[in-house]
Amino acid sequence: MSLLKLDNLETYLGQYHILQGVSMSVEEGSITVLFGRNGAGKTTTLRTIMGFNPSTTGSVHYHDQKISGIPTHLISRKGIGYVPENQGMFSALTVEETLNLAKAKSTGETEEKMEWMLELFPDLKKFWSKKSGLLSGGQKQMLAIARAYINGDGLLLIDEPSKGLSPIMVEKLMESILKMKEKTTILLVEQNFLMASEIGDYFYIMDDGKIVHDGSMQDLKEDKESCQKYLGIA
Amino acid sequence: MEVFINLLVNGVSTGLLIFLLAAGLTLIFGLMSVLNFAHGGLFVWGAFSGAWIFKETNSFLLAIVGAVAVGMVLGWVLERFLIRPVYGNHVRQLLITLGGMLVLSESIKIFWGPNPIRVNLPAWLEGSYQFDGIIIIKYRVFVIVVGLLLYLALWLLLSRTQIGLMIRAGVLDKEMVQALGINVKGLFTFVFLLGAGLAALGGALLAPYSGVVFAEMGMQYAILAFIVVIIGGMGSLQGSALASLIVGVAGAFMAYYMPDLSLALNMLLLAIVLLVKPTGLLGEKGSAV
Numbered sequence: 423m424s425l426l427k428l429d430n431l432e433t434y435l436g437q438y439h440i441l442q443g444v445s446m447s448v449e450e451g452s453i454t455v456l457f458g459r460n461g462a463g464k465t466t467t468l469r470t471i472m473g474f475n476p477s478t479t480g481s482v483h484y485h486d487q488k489i490s491g492i493p494t495h496l497i498s499r500k501g502i503g504y505v506p507e508n509q510g511m512f513s514a515l516t517v518e519e520t521l522n523l524a525k526a527k528s529t530g531e532t533e534e535k536m537e538w539m540l541e542l543f544p545d546l547k548k549f550w551s552k553k554s555g556l557l558s559g560g561q562k563q564m565l566a567i568a569r570a571y572i573n574g575d576g577l578l579l580i581d582e583p584s585k586g587l588s589p590i591m592v593e594k595l596m597e598s599i600l601k602m603k604e605k606t607t608i609l610l611v612e613q614n615f616l617m618a619s620e621i622g623d624y625f626y627i628m629d630d631g632k633i634v635h636d637g638s639m640q641d642l643k644e645d646k647e648s649c650q651k652y653l654g655i656a
Numbered sequence: 657m658e659v660f661i662n663l664l665v666n667g668v669s670t671g672l673l674i675f676l677l678a679a680g681l682t683l684i685f686g687l688m689s690v691l692n693f694a695h696g697g698l699f700v701w702g703a704f705s706g707a708w709i710f711k712e713t714n715s716f717l718l719a720i721v722g723a724v725a726v727g728m729v730l731g732w733v734l735e736r737f738l739i740r741p742v743y744g745n746h747v748r749q750l751l752i753t754l755g756g757m758l759v760l761s762e763s764i765k766i767f768w769g770p771n772p773i774r775v776n777l778p779a780w781l782e783g784s785y786q787f788d789g790i791i792i793i794k795y796r797v798f799v800i801v802v803g804l805l806l807y808l809a810l811w812l813l814l815s816r817t818q819i820g821l822m823i824r825a826g827v828l829d830k831e832m833v834q835a836l837g838i839n840v841k842g843l844f845t846f847v848f849l850l851g852a853g854l855a856a857l858g859g860a861l862l863a864p865y866s867g868v869v870f871a872e873m874g875m876q877y878a879i880l881a882f883i884v885v886i887i888g889g890m891g892s893l894q895g896s897a898l899a900s901l902i903v904g905v906a907g908a909f910m911a912y913y914m915p916d917l918s919l920a921l922n923m924l925l926l927a928i929v930l931l932v933k934p935t936g937l938l939g940e941k942g943s944a945v
Contacts (some may be wrong), residue, residue: 472835499835510832511928512825527837556723 425450425607426471426541426577431465431480431490433470440466441477442631448577453528453599453608455618455639457653458628464611465507467628468579471609472504473497483575501529501576505583507611508553509566513555517546517565520554524574535575538605539568542598555582560591567598578602596621615653627652658790659712661910664674670805671904673865676858677881678888678896679810686827686891687847688743691908693753694734694876695855697760698772700871702727707775707863716778720860721826726850727856730760740841757875775863778846788925799861809895814893815869824848827891887929889939898937907943 426448433441440463448454458464458630471482473494480492489497498565500503512520521539525532540547543564549557563583570578583599584592591626594615599608600621612618619625629650633644635652642648649655667805681695705721710716742748781795814820824845825832834840862877863869863916884903890897910918929937 446795474831491725492833493839494834495837495839503660506832506835508837510829511829512832514827514828515821520825523825523833523838524836528823568837576781585710590691 423450423505424448425485426625427483428471428566429481429483429571431467431470431482433466433477435466435473435475441470442633444480444631444633446626446636448607448609451603453603453610453621455622456609456611456617456625456626456628456629457613457615459613462628463631465581465627466631468504468506468581468611471497471579472480472502474514474556477509483566496526496549496573499527499611500635503570503572503574503576505554505563505566505570505580506580507581509562511554511557511562511566514553515552516551517543517557517591517614520565520569521546522568532572539571539608542601543568544617560587560595562594563587563591564598567595567602571602575606577643578606578608579611580608582613583610584614584617586611592617615655659912661790663912664905665796665800667900667905667908668800669803669861669865669904670908671901672800672807673862674880674904675803675900676806676854676861676885677877678884678900679807679856679883679893682885682888682891682893682896683823683847683884684851685741687823688739688844689746690739690743691746691753692739692851693750693878694756694760695851696874696876697757698727698730698734698852698855698873698874699859699862699877700761700764700869702859703732703863703869703873704768704773704859705856706860706870707773708768710775710778710864716781716864720857723856723860724853727852727859729851731849731855732845734852735845739848740844743844749791759877761871761874770871772868774866774868777864781864792895795865796798799865802861806857810893819843819846830831837857841843873913877907880922883926885936887926887936889936892936892938895936895938 426449428444428446431441431444444467456464456467466475469601470477471494477490481488483504484500489500523534525536530628546560546568548566557565567580567583583595587595596617602608610618610622619639619642624631625636625639625642627635629652635648677695677699681692685689686693702723706719707725709722711717734756736751739749742752755834781798783794785794785797786791799899814824822833822843826840830840880903884896884899887903888899903925906921906925907918910921
């Protein structure tokens with residue numbers, strides 16, 4: 423069953439036509455990966471879902487309810503957590519304050535969610551009173567993911583979590599994201615094919631603001647021609 | 657010694673009055689990136705409405721409450737109808753808030769006429785305290801106590817409450833705060849009303865302090881408050897408190913020892929701070945407290 427459905431989205435940023443008829447869906451309980459080169463429109467797709475860059479035409483449905491056209495804070499309150507590309511850290515707030523803020527308008531069992539996140543990312547407990555701006559890149563990413571999950575565990579939109587992280591940290595983070603699939607649905611934007619293909623169930627490939635290929639991740643891994651054609655992987 | 661203590665008390669009390677104006681200004685700038693030149697207009701409306709209510713009712717407490725209410729109502733009108741349509745556009749904000757300042761100042765004359773109005777001290781705050789030949793005016797002590805209590809209340813609001821946490825996060829990343837389900841527009845309105853109320857309170861407290869109110873005093877104090885906000889670090893409440901005290905105390909001493917240079921002092925302080933630490937004394941991206 424589709425949890426999220428994007429239908430023919432057209433989004434402009436100023437004079438630039440970024441999303442040119444994007445349609446896709448995310449199945450409940452899955453990890454769907456959105457691939458594409460820089461500037462393909464992946465981040466804009468997530469920002470359009472969140473209402474930061476509203477589309478001029480097309481629609482976004484979540485749980486069969488139209489969410490396009492409503493303010494971002496109301497989209498979030500429907501249970502959608504967002505991890506931006508730059509992690510969106512509140513650098514002067516501590517880990518504790520950041521996670522408490524995530525609980526403020528959270529949906530569901532916030533204490534349970536908090537406990538699970540601290541179990542999944544023990545570093546956050548270790549640096550509980552540390553300002554988030556002083557955390558390492560990997561810890562910041564963990565905090566950003568925990569904050570998004572505590573805020574809204576219906577669907578997580580995660581934008582390039584592996585960016586700028588060491589291979590060991592990326593592996594650790596991906597293991598955690600895979601575990602999170604047990605309790606939530608994830609739409610992941612990634613450029614790191616090797617890593618994302620290990621955890622993803624479905625994929626979409628974007629190019630120049632359009633979806634150019636999609637299907638199951640297993641099929642993509644076996645389809646060398648598409649990998650070469652769309653992702654430049656031999 | 658007597659002169660020193662008197663100047664110190666004068667400086668601290670003046671500094672805390674400036675702080676009431678600067679606190680709202682710095683929070684509004686920090687959260688909303690709005691340089692609100694109309695803030696001085698709210699201050700002058702607080703001064704006049706407070707003075708008028710006090711004269712009519714002889715209740716200073718009612719005068720303060722009434723002035724704060726007037727400031728908040730005007731603040732709501734300003735935010736909702738003038739500033740909200742120009743969020744994100746600094747040039748328009750500058751023009752519209754400057755215009756708002758002029759309209760607020762000039763409209764005072766419609767209600768209270770063009771001439772300055774004398775304001776008396778409330779009877780229970782008249783007189784002075786005397787210790788070893790040192791005379792300290794009661795009302796100044798009152799202003800210091802109120803100023804410190806308000807600073808403490810603001811600090812507690814920002815550092816110990818959930819709405820304070822939201823404001824501090826909003827200063828750092830408004831978009832991310834929205835993504836956490838928080839209504840940033842509502843937060844903006846709350847901060848704006850808080851700032852407007854503080855500005856009006858500052859005006860209401862200043863009226864008996866200076867003994868006279870006039871329509872142009874808004875601009876005069878708004879400039880001081882802007883200097884304080886820049887010296888302290890834009891968006892930092894503690895920075896504004898520290899800078900208010902520095903400007904108030906330095907101003908009091910300068911006016912006594914070198915009156916000819918007292919006008920240049922604030923500009924000199926501003927220039928030194930900007931040269932040595934361009935982000936202001938306690939200015940650091942994202943530290944609202």
